[in-house]
Amino acid sequence: MSTATEHRTFDSVNPASGAVVGTHPLHDAEAVRAAVESAGEAAVWWAGLGFDGRRRRLLDFKAVLTQNLTRVAALIGEETGKPIGDATLETVLAITHLDWAARNAPKVLGRRRVPTGLIGINLAATLEYLPLGVVGVIGPWNYPLFTPMGSIAYALAAGNAVVFKPSELTPGVGVLLAELFAESVPERKVLQVVTGLGETGAALAADPGIRKIAFTGSTATAKRVMAACAANLTPIVAECGGKDALIVDEDADLAAAADAAVWGAMSNSGQTCVGVERVYVLDRVYDEFLREVTDRALAVRSGEDYGPITMPAQADVIRRHVGDALAKGGKAVVGGVDSVRPPYADPVVLTDVPEESSAVREETFGPTITVSRVATLEEALRKSNAVAYGLGGTVFSGNVRRSMELARAMLTGMTAINSVISFAGVPALPFGGVGESGFGRIHGADGLREFARPKAISRQRFAIPGMNLTSFGRKPADLERLVKMVTFLHGRRKS
Ligand code: NDP
Numbered sequence: 001m002s003t004a005t006e007h008r009t010f011d012s013v014n015p016a017s018g019a020v021v022g023t024h025p026l027h028d029a030e031a032v033r034a035a036v037e038s039a040g041e042a043a044v045w046w047a048g049l050g051f052d053g054r055r056r057r058l059l060d061f062k063a064v065l066t067q068n069l070t071r072v073a074a075l076i077g078e079e080t081g082k083p084i085g086d087a088t089l090e091t092v093l094a095i096t097h098l099d100w101a102a103r104n105a106p107k108v109l110g111r112r113r114v115p116t117g118l119i120g121i122n123l124a125a126t127l128e129y130l131p132l133g134v135v136g137v138i139g140p141w142n143y144p145l146f147t148p149m150g151s152i153a154y155a156l157a158a159g160n161a162v163v164f165k166p167s168e169l170t171p172g173v174g175v176l177l178a179e180l181f182a183e184s185v186p187e188r189k190v191l192q193v194v195t196g197l198g199e200t201g202a203a204l205a206a207d208p209g210i211r212k213i214a215f216t217g218s219t220a221t222a223k224r225v226m227a228a229c230a231a232n233l234t235p236i237v238a239e240c241g242g243k244d245a246l247i248v249d250e251d252a253d254l255a256a257a258a259d260a261a262v263w264g265a266m267s268n269s270g271q272t273c274v275g276v277e278r279v280y281v282l283d284r285v286y287d288e289f290l291r292e293v294t295d296r297a298l299a300v301r302s303g304e305d306y307g308p309i310t311m312p313a314q315a316d317v318i319r320r321h322v323g324d325a326l327a328k329g330g331k332a333v334v335g336g337v338d339s340v341r342p343p344y345a346d347p348v349v350l351t352d353v354p355e356e357s358s359a360v361r362e363e364t365f366g367p368t369i370t371v372s373r374v375a376t377l378e379e380a381l382r383k384s385n386a387v388a389y390g391l392g393g394t395v396f397s398g399n400v401r402r403s404m405e406l407a408r409a410m411l412t413g414m415t416a417i418n419s420v421i422s423f424a425g426v427p428a429l430p431f432g433g434v435g436e437s438g439f440g441r442i443h444g445a446d447g448l449r450e451f452a453r454p455k456a457i458s459r460q461r462f463a464i465p466g467m468n469l470t471s472f473g474r475k476p477a478d479l480e481r482l483v484k485m486v487t488f489l490h491g492r493r494k495s
Contacts, residue, residue: 010197012171015308015343016081022172024195029203035163035192036209039134042188043161047131051106058102058157060184066095068180072173076145079170081307081343082268093425094149100427101448105157108445109452116458118489119482122467124459129452131159132211136204138225140216141310142271142365144170145177150431150442151214151237152177152191155451160211161190165204167217169310171195201225208232212451215239216273218363219389219436237440237450239432241363242273242391245384246420247406248281248289249377251398253418258292260394260420262300265369266347269306271314273437274392274414274421277364279371280380286373290333290351293371297334297347306367308343315342318366325350325359325370333371340366361387377406385411391433394420413437 008026013019027035046054065072069091076087109129116123135155139148148164155162166174171193178193185191194200198221205213205228212235215225219240229236246264248257264276281289300306309315319340326332330353339346348368353359359370374380384393393410395417397403407415413433414423423429430446432438441447466481468474 010168010171010195012079012169014078014081015169015310015312016303021075021078022175024171024175026196027194027200027203028196029199029206032163032194032200032203032207033209035189035194036134036136036204036207038189039161039163039192040209042190043131043133043159045188046156046161046190047159051110054157054159055102055105057185058098058153061181062095062098062102064180064183065091065098065177069095072145072176072180075172075176076170077307079144079172080141080310083305083307086268086306090143090146094146094153096425097146097149097427097443098153101153101157104428104445105159105448108448109158119485120458122460122462122464124461126457126459128455129158129449130455132451132453133160134209134211135160135162135451136207136210136213137162137164138201138204138213138215138217139164139166139170139174141167141169142268142273144173147216147239147273148174149177150239150447151216151451154442154447155212155214156191158448158451160451161188162192163204163210164191164193165201166193166195168195168197202228205229205234205236206231210234212236214442214451215438219438222438237432237442238438239273239440239442240391240436240438241365241389242275242412242433242437243277243361243363243387243389244274244392244394244412245278245280245380245410246276246394246396247377247380247384248279248285249395249397249399249402249406250282250284252285252396253398254285254289254292256418257396258289258296260396261293261369261371262296262347264394264420266297266300266367267306269302269309269345270318270367271310271365272421274424275365276369276394276420278360278384279369280374280383281371282377282380283373283375286371290371293349293369294333297349297369300347300367302344302346302367309345309366312342314365315340315345318345318348318364318368321357321359321362321364321366322348322350322368325353325357328354328357330354330357330359330370335368355383355386363389377402381406381409385409388436389433390435391437392416392421392423411435413441
């Protein structure tokens with residue numbers, strides 16, 4: 001791509017060391033336009049390959065990505081500062097999703113016959129899910145490969161071309177992903193990357209050639225992106241933040257629950273949209289659970305077990321939430337306001353935090369957790385559901401029926417039982433939230449359909465004499481026969 005502004009660049013920086021990792025072009029609206037336009041041509045070619053051709057190439061892409069696993073993980077580590085083990089796990093998860101999307105697209109989206117009902121007995125009806133064209137993906141920095149791959153793999157498998165705008169904090173991962181894709185699909189620009197700051201993403205959302213935007217990031221930015229999409233009536237799938245709760249039942253394995261709570265809250269420095277931010281524990285096991293959490297949190301080391309705060313401005317948010325919790329009467333049993341010492345933040349465990357404080361209601365995105373005592377599971381559920389977000393959640397219980405009931409009653413898109421975040425690793429499960437956490441789904445069959453348009457076709461196989469209903473030649477007797485038939489089919493009450 002060549003544009004007038006290509007000489008303008010920005011750096012991506014390792015947040016732990018401050019070292020420059022890479023320099024990338026600041027693509028403006030004109031450059032975005034050029035990318036979307038060439039993606040439009042590529043989309044026609046890619047759709048024309050059909051399921052088999054795309055599947056073969058996407059599985060090749062998966063192989064190339066797997067062969068470059070170490071290189072990709074190293075770059076994720078450099079751009080986010082996260083430990084190499086976490087970056088490796090992220091890459092493996094992205095690979096499994098790519099594999100699932102490639103293999104399952106034909107079954108989920110392919111043409112199938114559907115029943116026509118007695119009134120449509122002379123029809124043959126088919127349903128299939130066709131590509132949209134060019135999909136714009138706007139990705140975040142916390143999981144710069146895994147998260148956008150949840151849209152990119154599914155959009156590609158559904159037959160679309162993709163223009164991906166990675167976060168300005170992690171552009172290199174996006175650029176490398178597109179390079180590896182081009183190794184397996186060299187013919188056309190089916191996956192392109194545009195780099196830049198927020199304005200580049202805004203230009204992508206506003207581009208008239210984009211048929212859908214897949215956005216991951218904050219709720220506030222999702223609203224801005226939606227407003228830009230409104231100009232062209234471009235649909236959007238929005239994966240925003242969360243304030244996920246973990247409920248601990250009386251008969252839960254407390255050591256396992258504490259381990260999950262601490263890892264769910266602190267790993268990746270808490271910068272996980274489905275990270276654990278709040279815990280509600282039944283009174284009888286509260287003290288023991290808190291002891292288990294405290295011991296574990298004290299042993300976790302920032303800079304070793306997890307990396308730095310990737311986005312510098314986040315330090316103020318974490319500090320504000322911890323400060324607000326303490327000012328409103330909460331206690332810090334591990335850490336405190338001083339735990340935030342950029343670029344790192346040490347673990348913070350808060351108790352007795354009033355439900356109206358920002359540490360309970362707003363997304364903290366830091367290695368902090370609130371632990372609250374509740375009298376009943378109903379209270380735990382009511383408090384879990386009392387925030388504007390509704391992304392994920394966790395239940396620890398020894399009772400399968402009760403844990404399933406709680407999971408289903410959580411006002412979220414996903415819940416893990418006796419494990420944490422496990423739903424994100426199951427490619428067949430849809431991922432997404434409700435309320436301020438956004439709408440639409442990535443992953444799974446729903447994630448494939450999110451990037452396709454249902455195409456319904458009805459074909460008349462033969463004419464039924466005396467049932468010429470959609471014609472000005474219709475006779476009163478035709479209608480009489482229809483009413484008789486409908487009365488026979490639908491006119492009887494069941495009770
Ligand atoms: P943003 O929502 O601002 O950024 C997400 C993506 O949107 C980035 O690629 C960003 O680009 C892009 N973007 C920014 N402004 C626009 C715009 N006007 N139009 C189109 N795209 C735009 O998140 P932040 O990085 O500022 O993080 C803020 C908070 O969001 C965090 O504290 C956290 O609470 C939440 N968050 C949640 C994530 C999740 O997984 N759900 C992921 C990341 C953040 P650029 O980076 O170049 O500005």
